[in-house]
Amino acid sequence: MVTKKNTNFHFNIILCGFMGCGKTTVGRHLALQSGLQFIDTDYCIETEVGLSVSQIFATYGEAHFRKLEKNCIKKASAAPTPVIISSGGGSILNIENIVNLKKSGKIFLLYAPLDTIISRLGTSTTATRPLIPNKSSIYELFFSRREKYLQAADFIISTDKSVSAICSEILDLAKIQTEQKN
Numbered sequence: 001m002v003t004k005k006n007t008n009f010h011f012n013i014i015l016c017g018f019m020g021c022g023k024t025t026v027g028r029h030l031a032l033q034s035g036l037q038f039i040d041t042d043y044c045i046e047t048e049v050g051l052s053v054s055q056i057f058a059t060y061g062e063a064h065f066r067k068l069e070k071n072c073i074k075k076a077s078a079a080p081t082p083v084i085i086s087s088g089g090g091s092i093l094n095i096e097n098i099v100n101l102k103k104s105g106k107i108f109l110l111y112a113p114l115d116t117i118i119s120r121l122g123t124s125t126t127a128t129r130p131l132i133p134n135k136s137s138i139y140e141l142f143f144s145r146r147e148k149y150l151q152a153a154d155f156i157i158s159t160d161k162s163v164s165a166i167c168s169e170i171l172d173l174a175k176i177q178t179e180q181k182n
Contacts, residue, residue: 008178009034009036009082009174009175009177009178010082010178010181011082011104011105011106011174011177011178012076012077012079012082012083012084012085012101012104012105012106013030013034013036013082013083013084013085013105013106013108013170013174014084014085014087014101014105014106014107014108015027015030015084015085015086015087015108015110016087016091016092016101016107016108016109016110016149016152016153017089017109017110017111017112017149017159018089018112018117018141018142018145018146018149019089019117019121020112020116020117020118020120020121021089021110021111021112021117021120021159022110022112022120022159022163022166023040023086023087023089023110024040024042024043024086025163026086026110026159026163026166026167026170027040027084027085027086029163029164029166029167030084030167030170030171031084033167033171034084034171036081036082036083036084037079037081037083037084038083038084038086039076039079039083039084039085039086040086041069041072041073041076041085041086041087041088041091042086042088044072044076045065045068045069045072045088048068048072049068053065053088056068066090066093066094069088069090069091069094069097070094070096070097073085073087073091073097073100073101074096074100077100077101077103077104077105078104079104082105085101085105087101089145090145092145092148092149092152093145093148098152101152102152102154106154106155106173106174106177107152107153107154107155108153108154108155108156108157108170108173109149109150109152109153109155109156109157110157110159110166111149111156111157111158111159112158112159112160113160114138114139114142116159116160117138117142118138121138155170155173157169157170
């Protein structure tokens with residue numbers, strides 16, 4: 001049974017990281033543990049458009065998706081009370097997204113080694129992951145984004161532990177940040 005921790009955070013908890021690092025899974029667990037609302041930007045976009053991320057990429061292109069993503073992040077960042085936001089893997093490519101996210105919260109980079117990500121993505125194809133048509137594109141994308149993730153992050157959380165341990169680490173760090181502000 002999951003017990004709610006006391007969360008008097010004055011900021012959003014933002015999860016960022018490469019695809020397959022566990023943002024959605026960790027975000028859902030954090031929401032259960034903290035009582036905060038969970039916003040998954042990819043899911044919000046899919047719900048708004050009525051298409052999967054892959055279908056949006058195929059039908060309208062990446063530029064259109066990134067525009068939708070920017071609007072979703074701006075809206076999520078402006079939530080009236082603190083929330084947990086799982087940002088899409090490519091959201092850090094747009095400086096406006098980073099600015100909006102940092103204005104409203106702390107960015108927690110969920111970091112997994114490339115081998116772990118490849119294992120987690122398994123047999124993903126462009127049908128589910130539009131930017132990885134093959135294994136070599138995972139390497140290229142991972143290394144092209146790694147520095148941007150590191151620059152955007154307020155905290156780096158290794159995902160080489162259980163989801164419960166990851167959530168506890170994030171909530172403990174958020175609590176410390178809240179206490180320092182008060």
